[in-house]
Amino acid sequence: MTPLQMIFILVAAMTLGAGLMVVTARNLVHSALWLVLALFGVAIVYVLLQAGFLAVVQVVIYIGAIAILMIFAIMLTRNIASESGPRFNENWSWALVIALVLFGTLAWMLSGWDGIAAQAPAISPRFDTVRELGLALVSPEGFVLAFEVASVLLLAALIGALVVAWDRR
Amino acid sequence: MIPLSWLLFFAAALFCIGLYGVLARKNAIAILMGIELMLNAVNVNLVAFWRYRTPEMMAGQVFAVIVFAVAAAEVAVGLALFISVYRRRKTIAADELDLMKW
């Protein structure tokens, strides 16, 4: 086992454990903090996959914006009744069955697929992935349309969030 | 080198954990957190396939970036909705918001 594989196993175990704590923790703020750890683990997986830009963006967007917004929302919507009550709805056992069955099916399908043993081709050090990603996002042969649609979506979300959360009094 | 299968199994497990959170939790914000885990699992798959199949074509990373944008938009609107709902109903437990049933 190479050091890289050992790091991956440690990070994956940390991420999955944190993910489990996210969905089971009683205290919602703890849930959010575990979510931060899980997202950080995913960022490390990106680093292991040589996608450094995505790793940093993951930390900026998910931890810096999304997780902190969630903690904010949790603090703004505190409710004693919902905190002391059960944290799962009455269908939680069915949810568990569905999740386990889905995982079993995915694992079965994946192990039957012959592309699973693929080896990662080496990336030449001259190939600057950040530069290529930037070019792909804005070049007409690349994904400029998707990029523009995403920006319109973000603008719509910005206005939508303002309109929805506006306190008209 | 990490085998591709490890990454795919890891992503599948993360997706199923997120799915369980979405289906089982009561609090709407907890459900949103489950969705975030699922989106992250998808992103791990996208980046893993980019790295192992077509590293010279940036499609996988571009898709991941678009997923980031969608996730950010979704959280902004979702949390605004929850805060708005909380102002009127004083609760954001998903199974108590059942006004539309009647």
Added chain:
Amino acid sequence: MFDPINAIAQWLAALLASLGLSSGLVNLILTLVGVLAIASFVLIVDIFLVWVERKVVARFQDRLGPNRLGPFGLIQPLADIIKLLIKEDITPLGADKVVYNLAPILALATVLMLWAVIPFAPTMLGADLNVGVLYIVAVGAIGTLGIIMAGWASNNKYALLGAMRTVALTIAYEVPMVVALLVPVILGRSMSIHQIVNSQTIWYIVAAPLAAAIFLISAIAELGRAPFDLAEAESEIVAGFHIEYTGMKFGLFYAGELLHALTMGALFASFFMGGWRGPFAEQAPILGVFYLFLKAMFIYWVIMWVKYSLPRVRIDHMLNFNWKLLTPLALAVVMFTALTDKALIELGVAAGSLTYSLAMLALNLLIGWITLSLLRSYARIERQRVAAPRPVASPEYSGVAKS
């Protein structure tokens, strides 16, 4: 001779290799030693900063400052540390213990992590990340998380209020900061800080003074220093998010805050003032470290100057200032910098040349002038609105209930 750090590293590598260790292990040990060396060096500077801060604030307030212990009071910080160490270590009863104790560590560790990408000298830098600029933003985001953890875990309403203010502040001011940082990225054609410093034959503060000003203002806001120190406004919420912390836990927050200010100075120096660049820095890298800290200390002094001269800003004014002035201005600067850059390259002006920098300076002056005239006309409209006669003593506004 003039590059002692690399000489020591080579000597250590040779020593370890002669002990029969594999090259991978030698590299690992060297990396760990390097991390330890940078972190301890920065922390030792941090101790010295306590003295600088107290001495400078004393001068601003027409006092002498610490002058009893040692020459010029230089040993005072050590006495402060001993005092902090022997204070009672309190964890409040209702506090969330793990989160409460993790928060100060996170607050200092994120500041230390920033030093990993700052180039000290042409041959001395922790890591040359090709996404260095984004890394700084990401680490700053984790620092915000540390503050919100401290505020929430203290189980104290003032702490929570302080944390919420801090988060509103840092998230808002992160936007113009990131956008302003794009200007040196455009000018240097790289997101690696090492590259940006390397390409600054003429300091970017000449080519991008507006971006530099926006970065400095949002850096002060990010630090939570006056005039943006609402997070710890003593008269309103006592001490903000670290109200419950005592002893060395408070010390970590304090050290983190001081070091963060110097770090912002070092970042400003790297982005806009040529980092380690100076006379003979390329021949003698050790001089580069000296120049970098000289520039960082100058910016740190500017930050202190602002802190001790300006009164606190109200929170709505502060957010208005950010969203209505800084963010649009930063976006305009980035847009026009990119356009002008393209035009200059098309005209055959080499990037980084004197003509190029002067053209950029002219562009910045033009944008600054337009901004000032817009602000002036806005102020005129606002004055007319305030001076206009207003209805007085109507029953709806006077607070008397309608019968």
